[in-house]
Amino acid sequence: AQKITQTQPGMFVQEKEAVTLDCTYDTSDPSYGLFWYKQPSSGEMIFLIYQGSYDQQNATEGRYSLNFQKARKSANLVISASQLGDSAMYFCAMREDTDKLIFGTGTRLQVFP
């Protein structure tokens, strides 16, 4: 079974609108971290936001927020007020009781004017 599932291969959003990128995860470990990364077409991997499994509040970082629903095992990324520069691949990742981040397959977001 996939540990991280991103079901949206591609998403479109108009500039200034909000968009939600979906991520579901599978773990039996009660303690884990969830992370979102942005990969522009130039290839670098930029850390955006993280959520700990015991965090009571949803994480926020500027225009990024994480809609964490533990019972549903989902950790969706919400980008508010989209900008053209937000066009990129977005990866959800999880870390359990090991060193490695487990990545999903990514969602390609395109922001249009």
Add this chain to the structure above:
Amino acid sequence: EPEVTQTPSHQVTQMGQEVILRCVPISNHLYFYWYRQILGQKVEFLVSFYNNEISEKSEIFDDQFSVERPDGSNFTLKIRSTKLEDSAMYFCASSEGAGRYQPQHFGDGTRLSIL
């Protein structure tokens, strides 16, 4: 803002040759990682490194690969006898701590092309 630096940004190598990918982690970070991303595929963990030794490695990280921290700032990945299937983007990452809530900060990557 401090960042992870990787060199070169692009490396082209003949099959069978050895290649060394270099990384300078964020200066106060103690934990270092290598990942790779084959074109169009997921990012995959290769190895983690702490206190001058490997702390975890994946099944991809076989005897062809090695890592080293030759001095106080650099962290290298060596790939011996490269194969066509080693062509990928290689990312170095570092984190301040080891906990599962610690973000790993990635460099810009080295695109390795094996001919």
